[in-house]
Amino acid sequence: MPATPNLPTPDFTFDADQPGACIAGVRPYRNGSYRLDAETISSKFFVHNYGHGGAGITLSWGCASKVRDIVRSHLVGSPDTKVAVLGAGVMGLTAATLLADLGLTVTIYSDRPPLQTTSSKAGGQWAVSVVEFAGKRQELTDIIKFAYTTFKASIGQGFGVSERPNYSATPSHNLDVVIQLAPGLIKPRQSLPREPFEGHTKPGFVYQTLLIEPPIFLAKLEADLRARGITFVNKRFVDKSDIIASVPETIVVNCTGLGSMMLMSDPKMVPIKGQLAMLPPQPALQYLYGQDGYLFPRADHVVIGGTFEVGVNNETPDKSVCQDLVRHIASQFGKAAAKPLPDIHIHNPDHAPIVNPQIPEV
Known part of the structure; x- marks a missing residue:
């Protein structure tokens, strides 16, 4: 049997001192499960949609469909037209x-433009990463089905979505859970x-x-919304x-991610720095x-990531961590000496529940 030919090897040349070469974001993980529900507070109808860990992009369209359904049901008995x-x-x-x-x-309202949000600092693989779903098995199944089919239908439409082997x-685990919840949605893994x-x-x-490239996806969403007359207001809430005092709309959809830890006084929220x-981009790499850790070749960069710092809530990158990340992945290809990795490089391999050392478990 002939040997399987090698796919192209990445060029691991990396200068951590270059602007933008090393970045950091904070995943909005929520103990137990994400929050996707509604409540009335001081005559305002709040819909909460946050706590999706490292799977925000992956689940986005599916969660949006649930938000739409909640608001649509509310509108049956409400004269509201603004949200x-x-x-x-x-x-x-x-x-x-x-x-x-819906015609609304x-x-x-946001204190950051889309391309400066945590979402813009994601790797972009479609996978259910760092999110729990206790008691929400059927809901999550519906979410991932809607999300995947929506993303797949958008291939070639300028959203930065493409099919890729991983x-x-x-x-x-992040892909096996999809196969278990929604058999046939993606192909079963193959052993090599x-x-x-x-x-x-x-x-x-x-x-x-799928690979969803955040800079392309977010920019396309923003451009489409602005073209439809959607208003963006720069606003930071305390x-x-x-929120109740300064937002005139009576329907409020809360998608503030980690910001809900303070805005909603949610003690289940856990910051996880990555x-x-x-x-530099390498178009020959299509896998x-x-x-x-991971390596995701995108149009803008070859992204290497996978660090996992529970309870760390800052976006200050560490050049030595970035260099270690590159060295680790390069070592797998025989392009650098193997070196033991600090714990922060282990991307929750057992998918165990995460407890924030700074926030009491509830």
Whole structure:
């Protein structure tokens, strides 16, 4: 049997001192599960849509469809025609898009433009990453089905979505959970006698999934919303009472992610810092790769990431961490000396529940 030819090897040349070469974001993880529900507070109808961990982009369209359904049901007995969306990340933009489809007047309030939100600092693989769903199995199944089919239908439409194989040394929980919840949505993983890369000699696996490139996706969503007359308001809220006092709309869709830890006084929210090394783009690379970290070739950069710092709530990158990330992935291809990784590089391999050391468990 002929040997499987190797796929192109990445160029791991990396200068952490270059502007934008090392970035950091904070995942809005929520203990137990994400929040997707509604409540009335001081005559305002709040819909909450936050706490999606590292799966915000992945779940976005599906969660937006649930938000749309909640608001549509509310409108049956309400004269409201206007809605406020808090947050201009992927959850806010997709929710605003589907709410506008209902004929509502939508205003988006955010203290950051879309391309400066946490969503813009995601790797972009479609996978259910770092999110729990206790008691929400059927709901999550519906969400991932709607999200995946919407993303797949948008391929070639300027949203930065493409189909990609993902090669991994071990089974990926983040993709296996999709296969378990929604059989047939993506192809089952295939076992490989050897991953098809330089320096690789051991067995591995390949999945078929999607890559959503955040800079393209967010920019397209924003442009489409502005073209439809959606207003963006630069606004930073202090707390829940500030929202109630300063937002004129009576329907408020809360997509503030980690901001809900303070705005909604939600003690279940846990910040999880992640750092990314951004290499120059390499168009010849058309695969995703994971092994105690990941490598995602995009149009703008080859993104290397996978760090996991529970309870760390800052967006200050560490150049040495980024350099270690690159060195680690390069070592798998025989392009750098192998080196033990600090714990922050291990991307929750057992998918265990996460407890924030700074926030009491409730």
